[in-house]
Amino acid sequence: MWEYTDKVRDHFFNPRNVGEIEDADGTGEVGSLACGDALKLTFKLDKDGRIKDAKFKTFGCASAIATSSVLTEMIKGKNLEEAAKVTNKDIAEYLGGLPEQKMHCSVMGREALEAAIENYRTGGKKKHELEGKVVCTCFGVTENEIERVIRENDLTTVEQVTNYCKAGGGCGGCKGEIEKIIERVQGEKAKEPVVTIPKKGRKLTNIQKIQLVQQTINEEIRPALRAHGGNIELIDVDGNKVIVGFRGMCAQCLLTEFTLKDVVEAKLREFVSPELYVEEDKDSAQQPHHHRG
Numbered sequence: 001m002w003e004y005t006d007k008v009r010d011h012f013f014n015p016r017n018v019g020e021i022e023d024a025d026g027t028g029e030v031g032s033l034a035c036g037d038a039l040k041l042t043f044k045l046d047k048d049g050r051i052k053d054a055k056f057k058t059f060g061c062a063s064a065i066a067t068s069s070v071l072t073e074m075i076k077g078k079n080l081e082e083a084a085k086v087t088n089k090d091i092a093e094y095l096g097g098l099p100e101q102k103m104h105c106s107v108m109g110r111e112a113l114e115a116a117i118e119n120y121r122t123g124g125k126k127k128h129e130l131e132g133k134v135v136c137t138c139f140g141v142t143e144n145e146i147e148r149v150i151r152e153n154d155l156t157t158v159e160q161v162t163n164y165c166k167a168g169g170g171c172g173g174c175k176g177e178i179e180k181i182i183e184r185v186q187g188e189k190a191k192e193p194v195v196t197i198p199k200k201g202r203k204l205t206n207i208q209k210i211q212l213v214q215q216t217i218n219e220e221i222r223p224a225l226r227a228h229g230g231n232i233e234l235i236d237v238d239g240n241k242v243i244v245g246f247r248g249m250c251a252q253c254l255l256t257e258f259t260l261k262d263v264v265e266a267k268l269r270e271f272v273s274p275e276l277y278v279e280e281d282k283d284s285a286q287q288p289h290h291h292r293g
Ligand code: FES
Pocket: 135, 136, 137, 138, 139, 167, 168, 169, 170, 171, 172, 173, 174, 175
């Protein structure tokens, strides 16, 4: 038996938004019955371009039903730009996690959403086609899709790739090629800096958040303070609270504490996460210094 979270169970036993919107603005269909999974997603927009209603139909397992159900809930109220940013990771996280072997359900959800948005943007003319060369002919998975699940979920083995997009799960004839794609993508990743400034809306792990806060302080904030004869030290990060200590500056030669906090907060929100707020750790502050001479 798979280990399912309560959220998965809830959405499986009480799926929301099952069905099909008759006069839908966007329709996306992915998967195929031959593979045992298929998903059709339809949505309707309101006059402001936000998703007013979304419905799904799926032939799939408990996870496919739960991920589709949760996805329709997640995208309601979003405009298409926001909806397009939902990743398969977001879907899985929203459900409190999915068994690794079932991650492809969350990928299928995201694909159906993409297909539906594309369908809307092209005025219903274009049927979603996965671009790129087909690597896994058993499941019709393209090189682009394989690359994408590797990148977005940081996969390192063929088995993981199969769990996320089914490629390699049939005859196995494509495993060598999947292996090569993993090597290439991971090789490219290794060249990227460890911490990158994230796209807005991306979820950070605690460690990434702390690293990014530190990096932003080092690169964006400290140089500016130094120019004014001051300095800043990161003391702690507690949830969204960033505790810092200001150093080596005195009232008459600097910005007021208020603006200082504002500037730091603004930078951290810009580069790390809009939810952050800054507090000063006064206890750690040094005694005020005096101008020499
Ligand atoms: S070609 Fe990929 S499993 Fe058969």
